[in-house]
Amino acid sequence: MTDVTKKDFRKNxxxxxxxxxxxxxxxxxxxxxxxxxxxxxxxxxxxVTFRAYKKRKQLRxxxxxxxxxxxxxxxxxxxxxxxxxxxxxxxxxEHKSSVDNSKSIWLEDAIHHLxxxxxxxxxxxxxxxxxxxxxxEQLKIxxxxxxxxxxxxxxxxxxxxxxEGGEL
Amino acid sequence: MKKKLDEWKKxxxxxxxxxxxxxxxxxxxxxxxxKQQFWKRWGITPVVTVAIILLSFIxxxxxxxxxxxxxxxxxxxxxxxxxxxxxxxxxxxxENDYFQVIDKSVTQGDLTLTVDGVIRDxxxxxxxxTVSSEKELDRVRLxxxxxxxxxxxxxxxxxxxxxxxxxxxxxxxxxxxxxxRFDEFTFTTEVVGVETLDNGVGNQLRETISIDFHAENxxxxxxxxxxxxxxxxxxxxxxxxxxxxxxxxTVNLYADPENEMRILSIDDIAxxxxxxxxxxxxxxxxxxxxxxxxxxxxxxxxxxxxxxxESLSLTFSKVQAVNRDEDYFRFDLEKEQILHDPxxxxxxxxxxxxxxxxxxxxxxNYYMDPFGEILDLDGNVMEQIRSSSSHQSNQKxxxxxxxxxxxxxxxxxxxxxxxxxxxxxxxxxxx
Numbered sequence: 001m002t003d004v005t006k007k008d009f010r011k012n013x014x015x016x017x018x019x020x021x022x023x024x025x026x027x028x029x030x031x032x033x034x035x036x037x038x039x040x041x042x043x044x045x046x047x048v049t050f051r052a053y054k055k056r057k058q059l060r061x062x063x064x065x066x067x068x069x070x071x072x073x074x075x076x077x078x079x080x081x082x083x084x085x086x087x088x089x090x091x092x093x094e095h096k097s098s099v100d101n102s103k104s105i106w107l108e109d110a111i112h113h114l115x116x117x118x119x120x121x122x123x124x125x126x127x128x129x130x131x132x133x134x135x136x137e138q139l140k141i142x143x144x145x146x147x148x149x150x151x152x153x154x155x156x157x158x159x160x161x162x163x164e165g166g167e168l
Numbered sequence: 169m170k171k172k173l174d175e176w177k178k179x180x181x182x183x184x185x186x187x188x189x190x191x192x193x194x195x196x197x198x199x200x201x202x203k204q205q206f207w208k209r210w211g212i213t214p215v216v217t218v219a220i221i222l223l224s225f226i227x228x229x230x231x232x233x234x235x236x237x238x239x240x241x242x243x244x245x246x247x248x249x250x251x252x253x254x255x256x257x258x259x260x261x262x263e264n265d266y267f268q269v270i271d272k273s274v275t276q277g278d279l280t281l282t283v284d285g286v287i288r289d290x291x292x293x294x295x296x297x298t299v300s301s302e303k304e305l306d307r308v309r310l311x312x313x314x315x316x317x318x319x320x321x322x323x324x325x326x327x328x329x330x331x332x333x334x335x336x337x338x339x340x341x342x343x344x345x346x347x348x349r350f351d352e353f354t355f356t357t358e359v360v361g362v363e364t365l366d367n368g369v370g371n372q373l374r375e376t377i378s379i380d381f382h383a384e385n386x387x388x389x390x391x392x393x394x395x396x397x398x399x400x401x402x403x404x405x406x407x408x409x410x411x412x413x414x415x416x417x418t419v420n421l422y423a424d425p426e427n428e429m430r431i432l433s434i435d436d437i438a439x440x441x442x443x444x445x446x447x448x449x450x451x452x453x454x455x456x457x458x459x460x461x462x463x464x465x466x467x468x469x470x471x472x473x474x475x476x477x478e479s480l481s482l483t484f485s486k487v488q489a490v491n492r493d494e495d496y497f498r499f500d501l502e503k504e505q506i507l508h509d510p511x512x513x514x515x516x517x518x519x520x521x522x523x524x525x526x527x528x529x530x531x532x533n534y535y536m537d538p539f540g541e542i543l544d545l546d547g548n549v550m551e552q553i554r555s556s557s558s559h560q561s562n563q564k565x566x567x568x569x570x571x572x573x574x575x576x577x578x579x580x581x582x583x584x585x586x587x588x589x590x591x592x593x594x595x596x597x598x599x
Contacts, residue, residue, distance in 0.1 A: 013198065013202070016198075017194060017198060020194050020197075021190075024187075024190040024191070024194065025183075028183065029181075029183060032183055033180055038184070038185060041185075042189060045190060045193035045194060045197065046193040046194070046196045046200070047197065049193070049194045049197025050197040050198075050201045053198065053201035053202075075371065075372075079374075082372070083374060104175060104179060107172050107176055108176060116371075122173075126170075126173040126174070126176070126177060127176075127177050127180070154169055157169065158169055
């Protein structure tokens with residue numbers, strides 16, 4: 001990935017900025033999937049930079065930094081959505097949206113209703129393309145558990161889409 | 169299902185954002201992270217332009233015996249001392265028993281808010297609060313606070329400031345233009361904290377809590393009508409009046425619009441008693457409101473309401489000023505050159521990722537943000553979505569930074585502060 005060490009990441013602001021910059025597009029895409037609006041997604045980048053900087057000493061291993069940053073982003077986005085209670089309303093309020101997500105709107109809504117740990121798995125696997133072994137290593141859980149949790153999350157999504165009339 | 173998930177992902181593969189926009193956001197996050205120490209946030213009605221001083225240090229306080237005795241009356245409130253350490257007026261209010269104990273708590277979800285007490289006068293209300301929780305919390309703060317009366321009408325404030333002191337205590341300050349006409353209040357606020365769990369990723373807790381309280385104003389203002397004009401190096405300043413209230417002193421003054429120089433700020437304005445004791449500007453909060461050449465301009469000083477001085481004078485000696493037709497910077501952002509700077513005090517212009525920086529030789533205790541309105545060459549004001557600025561110093565230089573988003577190559581920035589002074593000692597006795 002890079003030759004930035006964990007020590008650099010903690011002690012050296014340039015190294016920290018370098019890392020965030022490396023993953024800026026991944027973070028932005030994640031933010032857009034939740035917030036749907038460029039200004040808010042940029043705000044999210046700012047806030048996640050801030051939060052990650054404050055928490056940088058808690059990162060266990062620099063190899064996990066991408067996962068760690070994406071988890072902070074998902075967490076922040078959930079805070080924002082919780083605050084504005086838009087989870088239920090934003091189907092109606094799409095005028096500010098700059099992404100055409102009309103195709104996946106039900107799916108996305110269902111994902112955002114999963115519990116946080118499952119949301120993270122779905123994003124990391126299907127949005128950011130991580131493999132089962134990678135997820136197991138990054139999140140420090142056995143691969144079998146990762147699989148079980150993802151499959152059960154997918155089941156929940158299927159059920160929810162069926163309930164809401166979306167096709168399977 | 170997999171196909172659907174794949175479709176979902178693809179929608180976000182192409183996004184209309186430019187790298188420099190992302191970089192600017194990262195930069196802004198860094199600025200915030202690096203400079204966040206001891207801070208205050210002020211919400212201000214839009215008509216008012218203000219000067220705010222931020223302190224970036226915490227001093228050890230020496231409490232007087234009466235103060236300590238007074239504080240000991242309120243169990244668990246010794247931390248009050250820290251909350252008022254920068255304000256002689258608020259400290260005196262507590263010493264003189266003008267602090268009103270409320271001590272009411274409300275719990276909602278995992279968060280408990282306590283209103284410990286208030287100091288109120290005719291035009292101000294300072295509320296002392298504590299947040300507690302079974303859970304371990306970080307970044308505790310209040311947001312969207314409002315004060316209403318029994319009829320649900322919101323207090324019309326001129327300024328509102330949050331001052332979180334440590335992890336769970338702080339003050340919220342309200343100041344009004346018109347006298348506050350009621351004694352029964354409801355304080356409603358969002359209480360926010362981040363759980364320190366889960367590998368530091370944290371889960372935000374947020375609850376809206378309301379607490380009713382009763383607080384009376386029993387102190388009349390002391391007003392001195394001054395109506396004097398003073399001249400400093402030929403520049404006129406009109407002083408109308410001085411009004412002393414328990415929470416702060418308001419000096420109503422303005423610079424003459426006909427002056428040859430544009431006055432930017434009166435740096436060392438203070439009230440002084442017969443022993444030479446000074447009550448100077450508000451140290452951590454709003455220091456002035458209005459436009460300095462407007463008759464409604466007000467400067468705020470720490471209060472000496474509870475003192476009984478034999479004599480009292482309004483004094484100042486150092487006034488920031490620049491020639492009237494030179495009250496701006498002109499910058500070439502593309503070539504990173506300073507084209508106009510009235511007294512050539514600044515150098516090393518850089519403009520990168522939406523941040524402009526200029527530096528000056530370091531001066532002790534001078535860190536006044538020089539940047540005012542941003543104009544294009546036709547004189548149109550360019551509004552900025554984000555207004556952020558910051559400064560940092562090393563041994564030799566102080567650097568001021570400001571976020572500016574523009575496609576213009578050459579811009580003007582009006583000065584809001586500048587290290588050039590006209591000096592003359594002024595002392596106006598108040599009777």
